[in-house]
Amino acid sequence: MSIVKTENLSKVYNPDTVPVHALKDVTLSFEQGEFTSVVGPSGSGKTTLLNMIGGLDKPTSGSVEIDGFVITGLKDSKLIDFRLNNIGFVFQHYNLIPVFTAFENVSFIMLLQKRDKKELKQRAEELLKAVGLGDRMDAIPSKMSGGQQQRVAVARALASEPKFILADEPTANLDSEAAMNLLDIMEVMNRDKNITFIFSTHDQRVIDRARRVITMVDGAIYSDEVKEVALVNN
Amino acid sequence: MYTKLAWRNLWRNRKRTMITVSAIVFAVVASVFMQSMNRGSHEVMIDNMVRFHTGYIQLQDYRYEDESSLDNSFHYNHETEERIKRVHNRIGEVLPRIETFMLAGDDASIRGALVLGIDPDKEHAFNRIRDHLTEGSFFGLNDQTVVVSEGLARRLGLGVGDQLLLLGQGRFGMTASGLFEIAGLMQHPLRDMNNQTVYMALPAAQNLLSADEYVTAALIELTRENAAGTVAAALSEEFADDNLIAWTWPELIPELLQLLEFDLVGAYFMSGVLYLVIGFGFFGTILTMTLERMREFGVLLSVGMSRRRLASVVFLETLFISIIGVAAGVAAAWLIIYYFYLNPVQLTGDVAETVIEMGWDPVLPMSFAADQFYMQGIIVFLLAMVVFLFPLVKVFKLNILEAARR
Numbered sequence: 001m002s003i004v005k006t007e008n009l010s011k012v013y014n015p016d017t018v019p020v021h022a023l024k025d026v027t028l029s030f031e032q033g034e035f036t037s038v039v040g041p042s043g044s045g046k047t048t049l050l051n052m053i054g055g056l057d058k059p060t061s062g063s064v065e066i067d068g069f070v071i072t073g074l075k076d077s078k079l080i081d082f083r084l085n086n087i088g089f090v091f092q093h094y095n096l097i098p099v100f101t102a103f104e105n106v107s108f109i110m111l112l113q114k115r116d117k118k119e120l121k122q123r124a125e126e127l128l129k130a131v132g133l134g135d136r137m138d139a140i141p142s143k144m145s146g147g148q149q150q151r152v153a154v155a156r157a158l159a160s161e162p163k164f165i166l167a168d169e170p171t172a173n174l175d176s177e178a179a180m181n182l183l184d185i186m187e188v189m190n191r192d193k194n195i196t197f198i199f200s201t202h203d204q205r206v207i208d209r210a211r212r213v214i215t216m217v218d219g220a221i222y223s224d225e226v227k228e229v230a231l232v233n234n
Numbered sequence: 235m236y237t238k239l240a241w242r243n244l245w246r247n248r249k250r251t252m253i254t255v256s257a258i259v260f261a262v263v264a265s266v267f268m269q270s271m272n273r274g275s276h277e278v279m280i281d282n283m284v285r286f287h288t289g290y291i292q293l294q295d296y297r298y299e300d301e302s303s304l305d306n307s308f309h310y311n312h313e314t315e316e317r318i319k320r321v322h323n324r325i326g327e328v329l330p331r332i333e334t335f336m337l338a339g340d341d342a343s344i345r346g347a348l349v350l351g352i353d354p355d356k357e358h359a360f361n362r363i364r365d366h367l368t369e370g371s372f373f374g375l376n377d378q379t380v381v382v383s384e385g386l387a388r389r390l391g392l393g394v395g396d397q398l399l400l401l402g403q404g405r406f407g408m409t410a411s412g413l414f415e416i417a418g419l420m421q422h423p424l425r426d427m428n429n430q431t432v433y434m435a436l437p438a439a440q441n442l443l444s445a446d447e448y449v450t451a452a453l454i455e456l457t458r459e460n461a462a463g464t465v466a467a468a469l470s471e472e473f474a475d476d477n478l479i480a481w482t483w484p485e486l487i488p489e490l491l492q493l494l495e496f497d498l499v500g501a502y503f504m505s506g507v508l509y510l511v512i513g514f515g516f517f518g519t520i521l522t523m524t525l526e527r528m529r530e531f532g533v534l535l536s537v538g539m540s541r542r543r544l545a546s547v548v549f550l551e552t553l554f555i556s557i558i559g560v561a562a563g564v565a566a567a568w569l570i571i572y573y574f575y576l577n578p579v580q581l582t583g584d585v586a587e588t589v590i591e592m593g594w595d596p597v598l599p600m601s602f603a604a605d606q607f608y609m610q611g612i613i614v615f616l617l618a619m620v621v622f623l624f625p626l627v628k629v630f631k632l633n634i635l636e637a638a639r640r
Contacts, residue, residue: 056634056638057635077540080539080541083536083537084538084539097530104238107235112539
C-alpha cells in the first residue's frame with residue numbers, strides 16, 4: 001500500500017483576481033522506503049506539492065491520502081496533531097529552536113507527543129549519535145555549523161517516528177562536504193531503517209542519490225523516473 | 235520544557251527585556267511610593283479617629299445613632315463588661331464612655347464643649363491619652379477634676395488650677411451643673427476635638443449627668459483589627475434583646491472614609507497614567523518579540539506544536555516579564571518605604587506648623603499596607619493580560635506558509 005497518495009491535486013492562488021495554477025491535477029503515489037527527489041525549475045510547483053503532502057496547505061481540488069487516511073479537509077488542530085505523529089520536516093534554513101540545545105531540539109518533538117521522559121532522553125541521544133553529533137548534544141544552534149544544524153534537523157524530523165520525511169531543499173545552504181555528509185546520513189536511515197524521504201531540490205547531488213526523480217514543470221508532472229540504482233552507488 | 239523555552243526566549247534580547255522590566259519596576263515603585271505617602275497620613279488620621287473618637291467597635295443603644303442624647307444611654311456595669319468580653323475571643327479591653335454636649339466656662343466667658351466621661355487607665359492603655367498632656371496632671375478614676383483640651387482652654391482663657399463650670403442637661407431632662415478644677419491641659423490629636431473637649435472621670439461624669447451606671451457607648455478594643463465586622467455582628471446578636479447595637483468604625487465615620495478615598499483619587503490617577511505609559515512599552519516589547527518570531531512560530535506549528543501550546547509559551551513569557559518586574563518593583567518599593575519609615579521626611583515652614591497644630595508630628599508618615607503592594611501585582615498582571623491579546627490573536631490567526639516565507 002502507498003504511504004502517500006495524491007489524487008488530481010490542484011492548487012490555484014488568487015482564483016478571483018489573477019489566477020496562478022501552482023498545481024495541475026497531480027496524481028502521484030509514494031511507497032514505503034522510497035528515496036525520492038521532486039525537481040524542477042523555480043515556480044514549477046514542487047514546494048507547493050510538498051506543502052500539500054505535508055498538510056501545510058489546502059488544495060483547491062483533489063485529495064491527499066497518507067497511509068490510507070485522507071488529510072484533505074481536516075481541521076487545523078487535527079492537521080497539526082496529524083503532522084506531529086506522521087510527518088517529519090527538514091527545512092532549507094534548518095529552523096531549529098535557537099534557545100534550545102541540540103538535545104532539547106530533538107527531544108522537544110517527543111515531548112509534544114507526550115512520550116515518557118526516559119524514553120525521550122534515550123531516543124534523542126541515539127538519534128543525535130546516529131547523525132554524528134553525539135559530542136554536540138549540549139550545543140545551541142548558533143554554536144554549530146550549518147551542516148551540524150541540518151543534521152540536528154534530521155534527527156528532530158526522525159524523533160517522532162514519522163511515516164515519511166519531507167525535506168525542502170535540505171542541502172541548499174550547505175557546502176559540498178556538509179551536503180554529502182547529510183545525504184550519507186539520510187541514505188543510511190533510508191536503507192537501514194526503511195525511512196521514506198521525499199525531497200524538493202535543485203541540487204544535483206541530491207538528484208544523483210535519489211532512486212526516484214519526479215520532474216515538475218508549470219505545476220504538472222513532466223516525468224517520473226525510477227532508477228535501478230542511484231548514481232552515487234554506481 | 236515549555237517553561238524553559240519561555241524563560242530562554244525572554245533572554246534572547248537581554249537588553250530589551252531588562253528595559254521593559256526596569257519600566258515595570260519604575261512604575262511599581264512610583265505607584266507604591268505615591269500611595270504609601272498618601273495613605274500614611276490617612277492611616278495616622280484614621281488611627282487617631284479610631285483611638286480617640288470611635289474605637290474599633292462601639293456598642294450603643296440602637297436609638298443613639300439617630301439621636302445622640304443621654305436619654306439613649308444604656309445601663310453598664312462590671313457584669314455588662316464581662317458579658318461583652320465573652321462574646322468573641324478577639325475582644326480585648328472594653329472602654330465605657332459617657333458623652334454629651336454642655337456649656338463650659340467661667341464667669342467671664344462660656345463656650346459649647348464636648349464632655350467625655352472616661353476610665354482614664356483603660357483609655358490610656360488604648361490611646362496613650364496621658365502622653366498628650368501638655369500641662370498639669372491627669373485625673374484618676376475617682377477624682378472630681380477635669381482635663382481640658384488646649385484649644386478650648388485658650389478660648390476660655392483658663393489654665394491648670396482654674397475652676398471650670400459645666401452646665402447642661404443630664405439624663406431625662408435633669409439639670410446638670412458643677413464646678414470642676416482643671417487638673418491638666420492636653421493637645422488633642424483631633425483638631426476639632428482640641429477646640430472643644432473636656433475629659434473627666436466616668437463616675438464623676440455619670441454623677442454630674444444623673445446617669446449613674448449609664449454610658450452612651452462601650453468602645454471595644456480588638457486583638458485583631460480586621461475582625462471588626464465579625465465581632466460587631468456577634469455583639470449585635472448577643473445584645474439584641476437589650477436594644478443595643480454594635481457599629482464598626484467605618485460605619486461610624488463613613489464621611490471621613492469617603493473624603494480620604496477621594497483624596498486618593500489623585501494618586502490613583504497618576505498611577506493610571508504611569509501604567510498606561512509603561513503598558514505601551516510593555517506592549518512594544520511583546521509586539522517585537524512576536525513579530526520577529528513569526529517564522530519560528532510557523533515552523534513550530536509545522537512540526538506539530540498546537541496553537542494553544544504555542545500561545546501558552548508566549549503567555550509564560552509575558553507572565554515572566556510581569557513577575558520579575560513586580561517582584562523587583564515591590565522589593566525596591568518596600569526598601570525605599572522602609573528607609574523613609576525609619577528616616578521620615580521632615581516637614582518645615584507653614585506646612586509643619588499646620589501639621590503640628592493638628593496634633594501630628596511634622597513628618598511624612600509612610601503606609602505599609604499590604605494591599606498597596608499586592609495591588610501592583612494585580613494591576614501589572616491585568617496589564618500583561620491585555621498586552622498578551624496581541625500575540626494570542628497572532629498565534630491563532632497565523633498562516634503557517636506565510637509565516638515560513640518571512
